[in-house]
Amino acid sequence: MLQLINIEKSFPGFRLHPVNLQIHQGEYYVLLGQSGAGKSLLLEIIAGITRPDHGRVMLDSKDISNQRINQRNIGVIFQDISLFPHMLVFDNIAYPMISRNIGKTEVRRRVDELSRALGVSHLINRKPDGLSGGESQRVALARVLATSPKLLLLDEPLTSLDVLRKDELIRLLKQLNQDGMTILHVTHEVDEALSLASHLAILHDGKLLQSGSPEAITRYPASPFVARLMEIKNCIEVIYQDAVGQYIAADNHAVVFHLPVNPGFRAGHLLIHQKHIRILEEPSAEKSFSATITDTSLTLHGLEITVDIGIPIVVQVPAEKLGPGKFLKGALIRLNFNLAQSRLIPIV
Amino acid sequence: MYNFAYRCFYWQYKNLMLQKPSILYLAAIFLGGLVLLFLVAPLAGMVLSTTFPDLLSTAREADVTRSIWLTVWTSMLATVVFGLAAIPFSYLLARKSFPLKNLVKGIIDLPVVIPHSAAGIALLGFISRDSLVGKAASWVGIDFVGNPLGIALAMAFVSLPFLINAARDGFEAVPRRLERTAMALGASPARVFFTIALPLALRNIISGMIMMFGRGMSEFGAVVIIAYHPMITPVLIFERFGTFGLKYARPVAVIFIIVSLIVFILLRLLANKQKTNGGIR
Numbered sequence: 001m002l003q004l005i006n007i008e009k010s011f012p013g014f015r016l017h018p019v020n021l022q023i024h025q026g027e028y029y030v031l032l033g034q035s036g037a038g039k040s041l042l043l044e045i046i047a048g049i050t051r052p053d054h055g056r057v058m059l060d061s062k063d064i065s066n067q068r069i070n071q072r073n074i075g076v077i078f079q080d081i082s083l084f085p086h087m088l089v090f091d092n093i094a095y096p097m098i099s100r101n102i103g104k105t106e107v108r109r110r111v112d113e114l115s116r117a118l119g120v121s122h123l124i125n126r127k128p129d130g131l132s133g134g135e136s137q138r139v140a141l142a143r144v145l146a147t148s149p150k151l152l153l154l155d156e157p158l159t160s161l162d163v164l165r166k167d168e169l170i171r172l173l174k175q176l177n178q179d180g181m182t183i184l185h186v187t188h189e190v191d192e193a194l195s196l197a198s199h200l201a202i203l204h205d206g207k208l209l210q211s212g213s214p215e216a217i218t219r220y221p222a223s224p225f226v227a228r229l230m231e232i233k234n235c236i237e238v239i240y241q242d243a244v245g246q247y248i249a250a251d252n253h254a255v256v257f258h259l260p261v262n263p264g265f266r267a268g269h270l271l272i273h274q275k276h277i278r279i280l281e282e283p284s285a286e287k288s289f290s291a292t293i294t295d296t297s298l299t300l301h302g303l304e305i306t307v308d309i310g311i312p313i314v315v316q317v318p319a320e321k322l323g324p325g326k327f328l329k330g331a332l333i334r335l336n337f338n339l340a341q342s343r344l345i346p347i348v
Numbered sequence: 349m350y351n352f353a354y355r356c357f358y359w360q361y362k363n364l365m366l367q368k369p370s371i372l373y374l375a376a377i378f379l380g381g382l383v384l385l386f387l388v389a390p391l392a393g394m395v396l397s398t399t400f401p402d403l404l405s406t407a408r409e410a411d412v413t414r415s416i417w418l419t420v421w422t423s424m425l426a427t428v429v430f431g432l433a434a435i436p437f438s439y440l441l442a443r444k445s446f447p448l449k450n451l452v453k454g455i456i457d458l459p460v461v462i463p464h465s466a467a468g469i470a471l472l473g474f475i476s477r478d479s480l481v482g483k484a485a486s487w488v489g490i491d492f493v494g495n496p497l498g499i500a501l502a503m504a505f506v507s508l509p510f511l512i513n514a515a516r517d518g519f520e521a522v523p524r525r526l527e528r529t530a531m532a533l534g535a536s537p538a539r540v541f542f543t544i545a546l547p548l549a550l551r552n553i554i555s556g557m558i559m560m561f562g563r564g565m566s567e568f569g570a571v572v573i574i575a576y577h578p579m580i581t582p583v584l585i586f587e588r589f590g591t592f593g594l595k596y597a598r599p600v601a602v603i604f605i606i607v608s609l610i611v612f613i614l615l616r617l618l619a620n621k622q623k624t625n626g627g628i629r
Contacts, residue, residue: 049528069531082529086547095543096533147534 001025001182002151007045007055016041016206018055023151023184023199028177030197030214031186032229038206039186040079043153046184047076059150070099075149079156081140083128089115089139090124096147114142118172134165141172145181152176154185158192170195190229194218202226220343227271227345233304233314234272238344240265247344252310258287259339265346274304274316276341280334289335291315296327303327309335391605398602406599411584416607419580422496423564426504427511427557434512435553439545441512442519456513459506464569471505472573498574503564511553511560518552519545554619562612 002023009016016038023029033039044050046057048069056065064072083092090111097107115121118138128136137157144152157173158166173196177183187193193200194214201211210222221227224235238247238257247270249255257270280288291307298304303317305327315335317327327333406412441453459467475492476482485492492498522545530540546553568582576583581604589597 047532049532069528070534070536073534074532076529076532078525078529080525082523082525084526084530084544095530095535099534099536099539143533 001060002046002184003058003061004042004046005056005058007042007052007057009041009045009050009052014038014206016052017208019203019208021201021208021211023182025182026177026180027182028174028196028198029182029184030193030200031184031203032188032190032193032200033186033203034188036205037188037203039188039203040155042203043076043155043184043186046151047074047153048072073147073149074151074153075144075147076153077137077140077144077155077157079159081136081160083131083136083139083143085128087127088124089120089126089128089131092128092139093142093146095143100147110146111142114145118142118145132165133160133162134169137161137169138172141176145176150182152181152183154183156187157185158187158189166192190231202229221271221345223345224269224271227269227343232271233274234270234277236270236272236311236313237267237347238270239267249311255289255310257337257339259342259344263344263346267347268344269347270342270344272313272337272339272342274314275301275318276338277313277315278336278338279315279317279321280336287336289337291333291335293327293329293331293333296329307333307335394598395602395605398598402599403602407603411579412581412600412603415579415581415584416604418496418499418578419565419582419604420607420611422500422580423503423507423561423567425496426500426507426564427561429500430504430508431511431557431560434508435515435546436541438512438515438553439519439541441516443524456509458509460509464506464567465573467505468502468570468573471502471570475501475574492574494575494577496575496578499571499578499580500564502570502574503567506567506570507560507563510563511556514556514559515549515553518549518556521552522548551619558612558615558619561615562608565608565611 004019004021006018006020007016008018014036019042021029031039031042041050045052048064048067052065056063058064059072059074083089084095087095093111093114094107097110102110111124112121115124118141120135120138120142123131123135123139128139131139137160154173158169161169170192173183173185177198185193185196197214199211200214200217202209202217204225210217210226217226218230221230221232227235236257237250239250240246241248241253244256247257247259247268249257250267289309291309291313293305294308294312295306296303297306299316301316302319303322305315305317307313307315313335321327441449472493473479474481475485475498477486477491477493482492490497492501526544526548527540530544531537535543566582567580568586571580572583572586579587581600585597585601585604588600
């Protein structure tokens with residue numbers, strides 16, 4: 001339904017490289033990237049606030065590049081929500097309908113319906129300045145839905161919310177999407193992106209690095225950057241050594257990786273997820289590495305240890321292996337890499 | 349009573365001791381007091397040296413009341429008519445950048461710095477019967493010179509900067525993102541102006557209009573050159589001073605100051621009420 005064709009934009013110090021992307025009807029499209037990647041700029045281009053230097057914006061196969069912002073029928077909620085401070089919540093929600101010359105009774109009916117649907121009907125007679133972040137976000141959603149947009153653009157909608165409100169809003173956004181609203185959501189939070197996206201795209205430094213289903217991107221990141229974004233913590237530069245017939249770490253040639261298959265290129269990045277490294281209880285016949293623990297840190301997924309096998313490696317310790325006095329700094333352990341689960345990306 | 353006075357004194361004393369007054373602070377208080385005295389003393393002196401019967405009899409003079417009404421309505425007219433033209437212009441100044449914008453801003457401030465008699469002479473050349481504007485006006489039967497309309501023009505000329513600058517500040521303080529949001533919600537630029545920018549800048553605009561109105565009422569230099577007659581109150585005060593002396597000019601001056609103050613306070617109160625009512629709905 002929405003198509004960006006070779007969208008380009010340059011500013012002093014920043015360049016949006018030709019961006020091509022396509023959003024289908026009913027999709028929940030998440031654009032993930034760090035701050036300064038150009039996400040908000042892309043959103044502004046789609047909304048019609050900023051004009052691209054080159055390229056076209058197509059909505060339902062119609063070129064809308066030259067349409068004014070108020071004629072595009074695309075709903076936007078900016079990061080700062082921007083409720084009108086001098087109007088009651090009622091008038092905020094009614095605003096787009098009054099712009100379209102809809103009759104008073106119909107406006108009242110729609111405001112009532114939308115405010116109920118978004119759980120803000122008790123706030124109707126209040127001014128926006130006393131509302132919480134979550135309430136403001138819901139009012140902004142009600143207001144933008146009043147325009148019956150073809151596409152909804154959300155710029156970091158969850159950033160100002162606490163954890164509980166975040167979950168609430170995520171459920172609400174999912175519901176909206178299930179009810180048929182096509183959504184383009186911009187964020188820098190990986191968790192948020194993965195929990196919402198039906199299609200994920202990664203923007204970095206003005207370039208679209210990878211796009212696909214969230215499962216595909218987490219499993220097959222196309223670059224070390226995407227891998228790091230997907231929280232794959234071991235991204236090891238390796239080179240192929242003919243003498244050994246194996247790949248060795250570029251930083252320490254004594255570290256050899258026995259890959260099950262040989263992809264056949266000279267140098268690459270070996271991506272090993274921290275949870276795909278096994279900690280061995282006792283010496284075994286398997287090919288294993290001896291490792292010294294250099295650091296430990298607690299994460300939401302459990303304990304993570306950094307070990308030295310000649311190069312630094314991060315390992316996630318499974319819950320059943322934990323116990324008092326285990327995995328202390330300086331301790332010696334043995335590791336086995338499940339290299340069948342690893343991925344080698346060529347350096348081009 | 350004694351106890352209360354003692355406590356007040358002790359409180360002041362304690363505060364002073366605790367704060368350990370710096371020389372700078374004390375000097376600032378002293379100098380500020382002098383400045384305030386300089387502002388208040390002449391006005392207070394004038395009011396105190398005018399007797400109430402004098403005031404009453406002056407207030408009953410037809411010349412005086414007529415001049416006060418004339419002053420009030422001509423200034424009001426100037427503020428409203430030029431306000432209508434100047435407010436959209438202020439919005440333009442706040443929102444758009446264009447070539448020579450700084451020059452335009454400088455031109456707007458010009459009436460504040462040039463002598464008002466000079467402004468009057470310039471304006472007289474512009475609207476007199478021989479000028480293009482004067483000729484055009486006389487075709488429709490208007491002669492600005494010696495006419496309340498001419499007075500309003502002179503008042504507007506010297507007081508417009510106050511409104512334009514205040515309105516521009518007001519519009520600049522309205523976040524652009526609100527206007528962008530309104531546009532994205534389907535509002536036309538005109539609707540954005542009337543429903544977002546104007547209501548949010550209204551306080552500044554009203555305050556600017558009050559300033560413009562007040563400045564217009566007090567104008568003498570430019571008006572006296574365009575129209576000595578009909579007499580606005582500042583000209584009347586000047587005339588009475590020149591013809592009869594200080595004693596006769598004083599009651600008129602006091603009455604005009606009182607009227608100005610009342611109007612000013614009323615307008616301010618009205619503007620504040622507007623704010624607490626929450627503007628438009």
